[in-house]
Amino acid sequence: MRTLYPFHGGVHPADHKSESAQLGIAVAPLPQRLVVSLFQHRGSPAKPVVTIGEQVLKGQRIGAAEGMISSSVHAPSSGRITAIELHPAPHHSGLPDLSITLETDGEERWIERQPMDYCAIDPSGLRQHLQDMGVVGLGGAAFPSHVKLNANHLETLVINAAECEPYITCDDMLMRERAAEVVQGIMIAQHAMGARNVLIGIEDNKPLAIASMQAACQGTGMEVVVVPTLYPSGSTKQLIKLLTGKEVPSGGLPTQIGVQCFNVATAYSMHRVANHGEPVISRLVTLTGNVEEARNYEVLIGTPIGELVKLARPKADTTGYIMGGPMMGLPLTDLSVPVVKATNCIIATSKALFPPLPRAMPCIRCTRCAAACPADLQPQELFWFAKSKNFEKAQEYKLFDCIECGCCSYVCPSHIPLVQFYRFAKSEISAQEKDRKAADLARERHEFREFRQEREKLEKAARHAAKAAEAAARAAKTSEGGGDADVDAAAAAKKAAIQAAIERAKAKKAAVKPQNVDDLPPEAQAKIDEIDERRAQAKETAEQTVTAQNTDEGQSA
Amino acid sequence: MSMNSPLVAEQSTVSVIMLKVLGALVPAIAVYVYFFGPAILVSITLASVAALATEAAVLYLRRYPLRVYLLDGSALVTAWLLALSVPPMAPWWMVVVGTVFAILVAKHLYGGLGNNLFNPAMVGFAALMISFPAHMTQWPAPEMLAQTHWSFTQQMDFVFGGMLPADSKLDAVTMATPLDALKTQLHLDREMTDIQSGKIFSTLSGKGTEIIALLYLLGGLFLWQQRIISWHIPLSFLAAMFGTAGLFYLFDSSQYASPLFHIFAGGTMLGAFFIATDYVTSPTTLLGKLIFGAGIGVCAYIIRVFGGYPDGVAFAVLFLNSAVPLIDAYTQPRVFGHARKWFKGSKE
Ligand code: SF4
Ligand code: SF4
Numbered sequence: 054m055r056t057l058y059p060f061h062g063g064v065h066p067a068d069h070k071s072e073s074a075q076l077g078i079a080v081a082p083l084p085q086r087l088v089v090s091l092f093q094h095r096g097s098p099a100k101p102v103v104t105i106g107e108q109v110l111k112g113q114r115i116g117a118a119e120g121m122i123s124s125s126v127h128a129p130s131s132g133r134i135t136a137i138e139l140h141p142a143p144h145h146s147g148l149p150d151l152s153i154t155l156e157t158d159g160e161e162r163w164i165e166r167q168p169m170d171y172c173a174i175d176p177s178g179l180r181q182h183l184q185d186m187g188v189v190g191l192g193g194a195a196f197p198s199h200v201k202l203n204a205n206h207l208e209t210l211v212i213n214a215a216e217c218e219p220y221i222t223c224d225d226m227l228m229r230e231r232a233a234e235v236v237q238g239i240m241i242a243q244h245a246m247g248a249r250n251v252l253i254g255i256e257d258n259k260p261l262a263i264a265s266m267q268a269a270c271q272g273t274g275m276e277v278v279v280v281p282t283l284y285p286s287g288s289t290k291q292l293i294k295l296l297t298g299k300e301v302p303s304g305g306l307p308t309q310i311g312v313q314c315f316n317v318a319t320a321y322s323m324h325r326v327a328n329h330g331e332p333v334i335s336r337l338v339t340l341t342g343n344v345e346e347a348r349n350y351e352v353l354i355g356t357p358i359g360e361l362v363k364l365a366r367p368k369a370d371t372t373g374y375i376m377g378g379p380m381m382g383l384p385l386t387d388l389s390v391p392v393v394k395a396t397n398c399i400i401a402t403s404k405a406l407f408p409p410l411p412r413a414m415p416c417i418r419c420t421r422c423a424a425a426c427p428a429d430l431q432p433q434e435l436f437w438f439a440k441s442k443n444f445e446k447a448q449e450y451k452l453f454d455c456i457e458c459g460c461c462s463y464v465c466p467s468h469i470p471l472v473q474f475y476r477f478a479k480s481e482i483s484a485q486e487k488d489r490k491a492a493d494l495a496r497e498r499h500e501f502r503e504f505r506q507e508r509e510k511l512e513k514a515a516r517h518a519a520k521a522a523e524a525a526a527r528a529a530k531t532s533e534g535g536g537d538a539d540v541d542a543a544a545a546a547k548k549a550a551i552q553a554a555i556e557r558a559k560a561k562k563a564a565v566k567p568q569n570v571d572d573l574p575p576e577a578q579a580k581i582d583e584i585d586e587r588r589a590q591a592k593e594t595a596e597q598t599v600t601a602q603n604t605d606e607g608q609s610a
Numbered sequence: 611m612s613m614n615s616p617l618v619a620e621q622s623t624v625s626v627i628m629l630k631v632l633g634a635l636v637p638a639i640a641v642y643v644y645f646f647g648p649a650i651l652v653s654i655t656l657a658s659v660a661a662l663a664t665e666a667a668v669l670y671l672r673r674y675p676l677r678v679y680l681l682d683g684s685a686l687v688t689a690w691l692l693a694l695s696v697p698p699m700a701p702w703w704m705v706v707v708g709t710v711f712a713i714l715v716a717k718h719l720y721g722g723l724g725n726n727l728f729n730p731a732m733v734g735f736a737a738l739m740i741s742f743p744a745h746m747t748q749w750p751a752p753e754m755l756a757q758t759h760w761s762f763t764q765q766m767d768f769v770f771g772g773m774l775p776a777d778s779k780l781d782a783v784t785m786a787t788p789l790d791a792l793k794t795q796l797h798l799d800r801e802m803t804d805i806q807s808g809k810i811f812s813t814l815s816g817k818g819t820e821i822i823a824l825l826y827l828l829g830g831l832f833l834w835q836q837r838i839i840s841w842h843i844p845l846s847f848l849a850a851m852f853g854t855a856g857l858f859y860l861f862d863s864s865q866y867a868s869p870l871f872h873i874f875a876g877g878t879m880l881g882a883f884f885i886a887t888d889y890v891t892s893p894t895t896l897l898g899k900l901i902f903g904a905g906i907g908v909c910a911y912i913i914r915v916f917g918g919y920p921d922g923v924a925f926a927v928l929f930l931n932s933a934v935p936l937i938d939a940y941t942q943p944r945v946f947g948h949a950r951k952w953f954k955g956s957k958e
Pocket of ligand 2: 430
């Protein structure tokens, strides 16, 4: 048995996994219309490379990656492009994405698929290929995978198969049914990064997946590590800690400690890309919750969620839908949103499964939240600072190390929507940081102008002084001879004055340099960008919450 | 309010926590009644009514919803803890004044539930102790030791009207507590073993009171088992008091009572498990809790042995309450992914 290094805290929500794990994976029928978002991943959106009216083949690239942190998107089926427009998308921000609408023709005609020998090309070529084929993290974060593959002589490659969120079973079923392919995918990542060890972390509530993965790993040197069921052991940082005992430094990347982590479904899609030449056009989605027949489906990206959920036959008393799990998922307000690469699960909600939470009470400092926090934070302090908008303090108490896992809210006996307050504070801080940067730039410009004006003034004065001194010297020379010392003194004074002005300006400049937002690693930057994007919405909901709470408090019942 | 993740939660509430705290006190109260008569039930009732009425009035004035906040149970916990700290033979208005003061001043003037710096019950207790010291020492004698026995009606006549039964004096039913007795008699230069052979003393500390203390301990263990309190404060409190008392005891056992005596005497057990553990007025970090508990243990011992008051738990709690913001600020734990730091402000 491998030694595990438990992380702090964690919670045990009811897992509701068996419901959707009874039946094998089914293929969802081809919808008539697919809406493929160009912004399915973190970073920058892809750029459309097709035109309206164009006929496309299944697997044809329709959006090209733009920049380093971006990923291409492909036609999930063959058909005709009918629109390229903003369309509602399942994002926390609630913002629509530029999306490509595809009328399918039902023929499923593929482009020419070319498997590649990934061992024969150099890693940078492989990374390029994965970006072109649209490989992103399928665990829910949708970070472009090629960026993460940029490491060599890696000590440990961690495969995240913990699937710790309740209800979700798509990774479980994937491992049960397609373990061999998953392992082939892992080999690609292992090869690309020269990883010495491969650890596959699976929670102990998935015995069948564990067995099939163990069988598939025979003779590969990969190790299946069974970890106790504890939310959020599937969070990258927590899983890495659990398996290796190492902590990813705050604001840093796993590669800094010689580790990289991929989701098991991402590894599977690497296999499809490299060994079958198929881009990422579908994924497994768990349909579960308040439905007649919970099950996992292989779903084309772009399938409208409203249409998809019908497969599971939602019960009559369904109150809504969640994309993702109940701990970190996104409640859907609009069912026209399409499946994106991050869509791992759709849960139909009901009053019985998701009873409304009791009203929020003041924080009683019971510290249950701190005991549950896997990031070793003090959520009650963060709440206090976020609520009073004391953002500086919130940062001092490491707000940005919060992974928004929701454990704190889950255990809070006062039922305070803590995570909402953190999202709000984070977005406010990022916004302030942006404003400050802009202001700094303006101030720097202003200061430079002042500095230049002052320098010109000084130079002018110095010129005058020099002239005067020269005249004096000349006069002195005619009268006495000698007196160069005076001239030297005047020149030195001039130099000193200019030097002093420069120093002053430099010092000022140094003092106003923004401190904590430079040189962020791409993942952190992408995160901040995403936070920014969520800002408007988070701010709104958080303020609603605060006012709701205040008005609640302000009304006597 | 729009929905936002997480969308599930544990179903525990503040009310449930407070109810469990009250429940954990019940066995000790039952034994209290057994040894000292039912008067304590009257003071608990008085305090409860006073607490709820004050709470309701303040909530109304502050325009808070009455029902949820009255049902949160926190006012009742304050009331019960205060009632258990005041002698049941004291005039009825004392426990009422103390409770009103606790809820009004210590709780709501600081902002209400969750915002108070000082433990409300202990503020109420301290106010009474300072204003009416004589009444606060009228502890009833355990029934088996009392010279005469007052009926419940006689007790109530005294509590509510100050009327003594004919041909009986207050002294006949009250008695110095073991801590008190120890202190006064040591001043008279008596030896410890000699004093402790007195009839109010027993194996652990005092007759009757030691059993109540044991039940506070059991109630506390129940709260710990229910994960309502953590072990940090009670254990460090008891350990620190035991340790301090032990040192003095080793130094001179004829002048200082044994450590076991101290942790079962006075308000130690109630304080360690029910008062010092009050969420709102104790530190939130684990290290902070240890420091806090230990601080109370040491201070309570010093006050009760060397100070002018019969017991030191309440004042020690209040003293350490005032240090909580400081303790919290200096004991922040290491955050995931950060280097260990040993004091606040150190470079990471
Ligand atoms: S769990 Fe809730 S009530 Fe308890 S300390 Fe945390 S925020 Fe406060
Ligand atoms: S949401 Fe943030 S503060 Fe709350 S438990 Fe998770 S990491 Fe800790």
